[in-house]
Amino acid sequence: MTVALLPPQELDLDQQFTELAARYVAPRAAQAYEAEILDRLAWRRLAQHGLWRIGVPVELGGTGGTWKDLATAIAGIARGSDDLGFTLSLIAHAGLVRAIAVHGTAWHHDHVLPPLLRGAIGATALTETHGGSDVARTRTQARMCEDGWLLRGAKDHITNAPVADRALILARVPDLGRRDITLFLVNLRSPGVRRGAPEQLLGLRTSPTGALHFDDAFLPREAVLGTPGEGLATLYDVISFDRALYGLVAAAYLEPRLDEIVRFTQKREAFGASILDHQYVQGRITDIRITIEVARAVSLSGIDALVDRDAEASLRCSVAKLVGSEGLVEAAQNLMRLRGHIGYMRGHISQDMQDALGTLIAGGTTEMQRKNILNQMLATRSEV
Ligand SMILES: Cc1cc2nc3c(=O)[nH]c(=O)nc-3n(C[C@H](O)[C@H](O)[C@H](O)COP(=O)(O)OP(=O)(O)OC[C@H]3O[C@@H](n4cnc5c(N)ncnc54)[C@H](O)[C@@H]3O)c2cc1C
Known part of the structure; x- marks a missing residue:
């Protein structure tokens, strides 16, 4: 199929x-x-x-x-x-x-x-030990020096950090005054950059996460991405693409799993019939298909909005992230339940569940997507 x-x-x-x-x-x-x-x-x-x-x-x-x-x-x-x-x-x-x-x-x-x-x-490093949701509270700082910048601070839980070559780093530039949040492109092989050990996660073990430390790491003057002090505006565009990708990836990842579970439920029997004949089983399977369709549609609509520079891009990409990650977790649970005991044994089914849970947090939590959706709704209304 x-x-x-x-x-x-x-x-x-x-x-x-x-x-x-x-x-x-x-x-x-x-x-x-x-x-x-x-x-x-x-x-x-x-x-x-x-x-x-x-x-x-x-x-x-x-x-x-x-x-x-x-x-x-x-x-x-x-x-x-x-x-x-x-x-x-x-x-x-x-x-x-x-x-x-x-x-x-x-x-x-x-x-x-x-x-x-x-x-x-590559990596994108926003989160710090004291919190990731409120990115504007970043404590990492960049100070101008004669030929460029000196970066001081640390990031935590960063995807690819243990192995990455380059990273986008969010930092403050205190000399700029109140609007001081700025994005920097950092060569992670430079002196003054240290990496923490890979973190031990519940799942997603093929995607190493870890800390990055900057001990007055020197960055050339050109390392700033976007306008100094306007880092948050640029960042929202950058992370919107990531968010839309989460939804699209969730849909695509589930497709072969849906095929597999349909075959499994056709073969597995209970009460004298294949379990696929039971309506509660059919409900779980159709829910997975619905997740695939919805996650793909909202993600593509988010990416279209980004490409068209539509004012709703950020909102739609948050919807894609939320629908994708929540749908993936629900689908992973359905895939596990439909297999009964064998679904709960160690193996690729329970691994899917562990992996899926990580997507609720990586890329911003569901609460943060909701917060962004509402903020964007209100902002669009106030422009009318
Ligand atoms: C697998 C994985 C990969 C990751 N990769 C990266 C990466 O590449 N780069 C990066 O920068 N970070 C990365 N992170 C970190 C991730 O972005 C943060 O963990 C996430 O943003 C949440 O931050 P926190 O863990 O500090 O939780 P906190 O910000 O402390 O939040 C804790 C809880 O409070 C809730 N909360 C906070 N504020 C509010 C509010 N106003 N209203 C309602 N609820 C609220 C949150 O939703 C959450 O449930 C990764 C995380 C994981 C799990």
């Missing part, structure tokens, strides 16, 4: 990256999970196949196309990889690539973007 019905122009990238992920990521996913590592070889292979050049304008070294094309390719990887953690690491990197392509200067395009298109690993 094929669940995905995509418009013809999106079919190629989707299928191409589903197949690449099935070839390079899926066969090594269980081993990577056991070892709790990001599969760098698979990462490099996908980069070699041009994943990160999709959506990036040709003059910046990309293959052109749109950010929706990149999202479609990442959804293909979610479907074919059998590895949600790996896909979430891709999302973190995708946000950085788009941030540089859209908001970067010629210097960023020449010096920061090329390695990220070729296979280097």
